[in-house]
Amino acid sequence: MAGKSTKKRTMACRVCKKLFFDSACPQHGESHMSDEWFGFLIIKDVENSIIAKQSGLKEKGEYAIKVR
Numbered sequence: 001m002a003g004k005s006t007k008k009r010t011m012a013c014r015v016c017k018k019l020f021f022d023s024a025c026p027q028h029g030e031s032h033m034s035d036e037w038f039g040f041l042i043i044k045d046v047e048n049s050i051i052a053k054q055s056g057l058k059e060k061g062e063y064a065i066k067v068r
């Protein structure tokens with residue numbers, strides 16, 4: 001049926017919601033990676049970010065808002 005996707009796969013970690021490009025989360029490993037994620041969040045300044053505080057994020061980086 002569907003052929004191989006040429007698109008680079010962006011995977012999100014189910015535990016920390018961080019996004020990774022063609023790699024697994026170094027903290028939680030490949031078993032927690034999911035390609036079914038929604039929304040996109042860039043945290044640049046954790047200290048001064050309301051979104052980071054609300055989401056419980058402690059590290060700057062790129063995050064998925066929802067990971068299935």
Ligand SMILES: [Zn+2]
Nearest residue numbers: 013016025028
């Ligand atoms: Zn993780």
